Amino acid sequence: MGAAADVAMDAVPPLDVLVVGAGLAGLAAARALHDQGRSVLVLEARERVGGRVLSHALGHDSVDLGAQWIGPGQPRIAALVAELGLTTFPQWSTGRKLLDLGGRLRAYRHTVPSLPLTSLLELQWAITRLERLCRQVPLDRPLAAPRAAAWDRLSMADWLDRHVRSAEARAVLAGAVRAIFAAEPQTLSLLHVLFYLHSGGGLMKLAAVKGGAQQTRIQGGAQQIAQRLAQRLAPRVILGAPVTRVVQDATGVTLHSAQGRYRARYAILAIPPPLLAALSFEPPLPAARQALAQAPMGATIKCVVAYRTPWWRAAGWSGEVLSDSSPLGLVFDDSPPDGAYGALVAFLLGDAARAWSGRPVAARARIVRDELVRFFGPAARAVIGYVEKDWPADAWSRGCYAAYLPPRLLTATNVDPRAPVGRIHWAGTETARVWHGYMEGALESGARAADEVLTRLRHAHAHESAEETG
Template identity: 40%
Template sequence: MASSGEDHTWDVIVIGAGIAGMTAAYRILQADQNARVLVLEAKDRVGGRTDTLEMNAALGKDVWDLGGQWVGRTQHHMLWLMEELGITKYPQYTAGRKVLRLSDDKIRSYTTSIPTLPLMSLIDLHRFMSAVDRMAKTVPIDDPRKAVYAEEWDSITLETLMRRLMWTQSAWDVTDAATCVVFGTKPRAISLLSHLHYFNSGGGVEALIDTKEDCANEYKITGGAMQICERLRDAVGEKNVLIGEPVTEIDQSDEDVVSVTTATGKNFRCRYIISAAPLHCSVDIDYIPHQPTVRASLALHSPVGHLFKFVISYKKAFWREKGYSGELVSTGGQPVLPGCTSGPLQLIYDASTPNGNPALVGFYANGREWSNKTEEECKGAVLNALAEIFGPEAKQPIDFKQKDWGKEPYNGGCPVNVMTPGAISYFYDGLTQPFDRIHWAGTESATIWRGYMSGAVQSGMRAADEVLDRLWPGLPRDNLLKELDDMRSDKTRQIPRWLSLSGAVAVGLLFSYAVRRYWLTL
């Protein structure tokens, strides 16, 4: 293939070789193997917000994910793609005691589904999570603007709701920590309506924050998540996937062809474009003859989260030997370095591989603050904090790797763009509404498992179908996207058993209090 498209007009150019973009290219070729599809990727690799790397391990070498990595059994779009590509999964290790460390700096452990919190904090957390789940169910996944209270909920943040409904610090801490991990930002930065839509797209509160059956963190991908895009590249044809080609200009002045220019000076022509670049990156491109103003406004009101992730390999899974699952939820603990308002740990999981190599994976609390520290400073703080929880063996790793997604070129953050108040009310059409001959993909535009890898797959399939309808209106196609969408179930919408238990306890306490008051008045 020529290095420039001057003598060739492609049917479709896909911008971005992440999961959404590569899925779109794959689906178009599934519909017509003779379709002329080109993928342009700004980075020097495919994979987008996935990134699998090799590390030293107990048994030599192994691979771990520093980007997206988990998948659940209700993420049907992702599971379909993995099956297509011959990629398998294995369960997240969860056996043993879990650890909770909140702003009171107490280290609590528990073995059941009920976190070790004061009774009133459990009741408080139950009330809040139940309220969020009930509200989320009323937000249509196809368009959150159709919700009865859409305008009211889009005018306030998630933190506003927390202040209205919560009264205990522990419940606040748990919710704040969960929000930071799911979105990469604080509750005060997120439109309540956007938050509710996001949770409904994934099946409810518990589904997004737990590791058990039907939840988002149920499984990991054997061999790492980045191979999804690598295998899609092989299926699309490596010669049709150009890396190191940031798109700088899209010109739709000509009625017959769209002209695409990259930073290396190459020019390509096509009939349609699927842009799967991150929302905030898609508006860095120059558009001729005019800009997609609604999408640009949406991008301004949808900052990207900031996750800072690390993986540590060990000789032995010493935490398992001590009866721990490796799971830790924390607000960070007390500050340990100047410029950081807390310690380093936000969330930890067992990351041992199916090859028998022990490891832990985690995310920094207040990642933007730790982003300013050296890797040695970060590593020392993380190992010291882990030693407080799991013992001195934590200070003896084989290898330590970290990735600050805020510094990743052509991403600038992770895991997702979050919408601030007003963004949905005024600019929501910018997510998926085509801009002339440009169609948009990306996990933010998904209606099921939005923000996750499965959402990226769904968005790529949807954008591919839109373009196919314009390219070849009469072309027979399968009904796969609708079939996968229809597999969405409300099974995961059940309130967790421990929450039901705490609700029952709350009713019992109130009843006892009322009876006592009655007898005291006699």
């Protein structure tokens, strides 16, 4: 994959479509267009493909430092994994889980943690209520929900404070929200939370392992999906080509990048929303669309700690931790399917991720190890390997998992994030209707953007043919 002179500005005729971003959304869009015989080129700022899907070598294995899990109800990613010949295996979840509330550790075995009866009843009521409310938010247009304006004025923290009296139940729900969004409850619009839950099948499905969003892993790492898609598109993927300027006119779009200028009839931008602010658009994007692009990114630092064996399994632990007081908001078993070595993956989330972002790796490695010792005991000190990804410090993502909407932003802009602007179309998991924020959503968005452009290309061809015969 590299620069190809025959697709630059002097190419005649111009390309059909330029795609910005070689994450799953951009690659899915490019592949769909290419399969329909359209000329397409993908420009990627990084020297790798995958975007927020990133695998990293750890010994003789690869671990995921970006998107990792797939689950039931995700047909696009499941079909693609099978087509590409990748192997999956179940996420380890056998044994006791840990809940860390205010520094107090509690063990439990089911999806809903053990709490005092009144707190548990209130927690179950709140979960049931959120499951019902989220289904009132249309996936095509959240603002069409019956109480959209009121819900958008509230943060998720506001809703918890108003409706959940038990401090323990509030803390568990806040921890779950933090784990799902990589953001603090007070920063999230309630309307956005409800839409997101509906998009992924509900709170319990997003939080669960078995039957849920964390059910299955990909042997060798999820980045293989992007790498194999890009291999099939080569040499139509150009790396090290950050786009700086987007110019559109009546007949096409010109992209200015570090590798030169490229022109096509249409463009699909498949990059995280905050990156749009760094691009120069001519003519400028509508003000409301620019404002929507100011949505902040979730914040996570993903850390994988390796051991000689998955010793916690023999001790009866699943490796799962949910915490409201540790810098590590979430922990899972990250060992390979054969258990040849042990690994735990820990997430610094939201405020904790922002506080620790940019610090020396050694300092983060120490705090991760020390917190794992607090959770699981002295055996957690025997670390043999450590890798991490500081996503808030990544210039081409600026965070992870996805951008989120704070209170009032959606009602203030009243913009459909999927609506084209002239000849510019949008992809990326933040534009997905289903599994918004997940790999499945990225694939859905890429397919949808490709369909939009293919429809316009067909109409343009039909119009040109009619003029020629007229």
